[in-house]
Amino acid sequence: MSRKIAAHYALIDGRLERNTIVEVDDERRIVRIEQCSDIDNRAGVEFYPGILIPGMVNAHCHLELSYLKGAIAEGTGFAGFARAIGSVRGNYRDEERITAAAKADATMWEEGVEAVLDIANDELVMGVKERSHIRYKSLFEIFGLTTTAINKHLAMAERHPHSSITPHSTYSLQDQVFKEACAANDSVISIHLLESDDEGNLYNKRGSLAEWYARMGWECDFLHYGTPARRIVESIVNDRRVVVVHGCKATAEDVARLDNHFKTAVSWVLCPESNRYISGIKPPVEVLRKAGAQIAIGSDSLSSARTLSLIDNLRQIDDIPLEELLGWATIGGAKALGMEDTIGSISVGKCPGLVIIEGADLHTMRLTEESHARRLL
């Protein structure tokens, strides 16, 4: 039995259209998109007040950290947060960690998330992801200035479908192991990039990261690259799919450098809630839009976010047309994961899932405090 679904507006080809009926078959495949009037009282049409969108894509999450919800204070700043997470991580039992991940996964599905690019450090919650309705791509991240080998992570990735490895960032790995992590397979690479000034400053031996490393007696053998963006283009071959996360302190030059190097457009994943929680720094929306960069949205983890809601993240980005914002959370994320052929837009032949956004202001076309997303199918 197919279903015909309609709402006040529907996100079609990047635009919010009125009077649209979306017909899906019982395998969730979109079989027809029809324009007509009187959609709210047509026989056989389910009408929902609000905005109909395809299932969303969370392009940056750490589901395994869900147990740290509320454990770290807001406003610690970037280096403070990194230290705090290290000190609280060991205080929980496996059961608590698995339960928290399962709850966060179920909430994401109900709130309309179709796919997640998820960062992992161990295998504890892989079962949660493998049983989920959500399609996860897991990247085991290589992390630590004293880390020299990638084989443990490669072995974890081999034990699970839809998973591979990735370097954590350009400030947390020495030269050789960073390159090895990038070259180990041909899957997507996801790198935390320029979340704060500390990262760029490290390359000039200044700032809180540089001070922390000096106190720990850690030396960096990669500062000769000069900037994080230069390190990336000089370490990764140009035919890889690369996702960079945060980018708050990225300059137009950084964006252009990555853009000129990689054949597939780099996806910039914004995590406004996490940035607000940790440092109050804003995502680089204007720099990226000016450069025509590809943008996606991520929740980051519950250690640095009140919720994993993508709508809550979108609500925190000011003065961007709603259809553009919704595009970042849907097709933008699908492109980041390389899944744009099957999900991310309401198009005939795709199986993107359908989601209703309720509580948006349909006169000003803005998300409000009451706005939330709910899965229809």
Ligand SMILES: [Zn+2]
């Ligand atoms: Zn992250």
